[in-house]
Amino acid sequence: MINFHPELAHLRAFAEGTCPTNLALMISAHVDLCPRCQAITMQAQEEAGLEVFSGKLNAADPQPDFNDMMLQIMQTPDVEAPVLQPVNNMLELDGKHFALPRALARYTHKTGNWSRLVGKLWQAPVDLGQDGQANFIYMEKGGKVPEHTHKGTEFTLVIDGQFSDGLADYDCGDFTIMDSTKKHMPFSEADEGCLVFTMVDKPLHFTSGLARLLNPFSQLFFK
Amino acid sequence: MLVGIPLESKHSHAVVPKDCADEMSSYLVLVGQSRCKRSFAEIFNYFAPRLRSYALKQMGNEALAMELVQDTMSNVWQKSHLFNAEKGAPSTWIFTIARNIRFDMLRKQRNRKEDICADDLWPVLCEQTADVNEVSLDEQITLQQLGIIFEDLPKKQREVIEAIYIEGKSQQEVADQFEIPLGTVKSRTRLALQRLKEMLKDND
Numbered sequence A: 001m002i003n004f005h006p007e008l009a010h011l012r013a014f015a016e017g018t019c020p021t022n023l024a025l026m027i028s029a030h031v032d033l034c035p036r037c038q039a040i041t042m043q044a045q046e047e048a049g050l051e052v053f054s055g056k057l058n059a060a061d062p063q064p065d066f067n068d069m070m071l072q073i074m075q076t077p078d079v080e081a082p083v084l085q086p087v088n089n090m091l092e093l094d095g096k097h098f099a100l101p102r103a104l105a106r107y108t109h110k111t112g113n114w115s116r117l118v119g120k121l122w123q124a125p126v127d128l129g130q131d132g133q134a135n136f137i138y139m140e141k142g143g144k145v146p147e148h149t150h151k152g153t154e155f156t157l158v159i160d161g162q163f164s165d166g167l168a169d170y171d172c173g174d175f176t177i178m179d180s181t182k183k184h185m186p187f188s189e190a191d192e193g194c195l196v197f198t199m200v201d202k203p204l205h206f207t208s209g210l211a212r213l214l215n216p217f218s219q220l221f222f223k
Numbered sequence B: 001m002l003v004g005i006p007l008e009s010k011h012s013h014a015v016v017p018k019d020c021a022d023e024m025s026s027y028l029v030l031v032g033q034s035r036c037k038r039s040f041a042e043i044f045n046y047f048a049p050r051l052r053s054y055a056l057k058q059m060g061n062e063a064l065a066m067e068l069v070q071d072t073m074s075n076v077w078q079k080s081h082l083f084n085a086e087k088g089a090p091s092t093w094i095f096t097i098a099r100n101i102r103f104d105m106l107r108k109q110r111n112r113k114e115d116i117c118a119d120d121l122w123p124v125l126c127e128q129t130a131d132v133n134e135v136s137l138d139e140q141i142t143l144q145q146l147g148i149i150f151e152d153l154p155k156k157q158r159e160v161i162e163a164i165y166i167e168g169k170s171q172q173e174v175a176d177q178f179e180i181p182l183g184t185v186k187s188r189t190r191l192a193l194q195r196l197k198e199m200l201k202d203n204d
């Protein structure tokens, strides 16, 4: 059951094509998992279409001659429909297979190797080019990310399983945005553990106990 | 030359798309079915100038705006057979095409590595345009063929296959049951069948 959705303004911006690419990628993956947000996005697209194409043209605004363009378009030969290649969306870790949302399917190949971190955690970085870096993080049952706060923003989407973080419980499909006002400690008690897809724009800041020693290295871990 | 195509149809300027949606829908269907140039002219004359206003606002420059109009309307011409009038209005369909082209144009312009493209971001929503996930008959396999290898499928794919092929549910019913989008049911079915086929091959 999905309880955490992107906020409405972000869904609208996504539908209109105006939200930042990294957020759009997260929302797209969430929308693939969430019928509610899919419906909202469709609705927002419909509204955007009406807004763009409604109304009279401004007579004061001289229109270019579109005739040549139209004739040229109508003379283009039919293109053969491309044969759609099936997409492999299975991500593998240690013998376990996870079906990724379609927006993330391309990263099944682009994930670097999984590396095992402290605390029953696994991490596979995903290079998004100029849009930064993302990570698949897998928490085995009992796996814990040390308590931390955020210097920037952290997007998290649950792809499989469940986890909690002291603030709430999250299920498959849940999407959250954490910022510097929130301190949390993600952990999973689910039998099958929990796979999340996450992005941070600044390194995490670990807040408690020995984990504070991690701070100088937190870039290596989660960014 | 095309003679007899009125450049300004009588509907071009005065109507909002809500009111002319049915009319535009039927023109689009005609273009899709028979490459009807007269119908395309109706669509073009209504949408192209409005698209230009949108494009000017978005791209801020006449040349890029006209490129966006041209690319979008070319797509409308070439992909009109994918338009499904039951799933939405022409204004929605054409907007989504323009939005995706704009996104890719802007990324190219900024010299972004094109690793994230519009088709990745808005795939499910483009189903209005295509049933690419429909499972064709030759992709289907009989139950006897499934045998024991069935157990090797990932759980989520197995559930969907069970519901469809053993319980005989429709894809829509399965979507409702698991509270997942229809597109996800379709893609899981397709992936599962592919995987089963591969496994069958390996077993031969």
Ligand SMILES: [Zn+2]
Residues within 6 Å of the ligand: A002, A004, A005, A006, A030, A034, A036, A037, A038
């Ligand atoms: Zn949602």
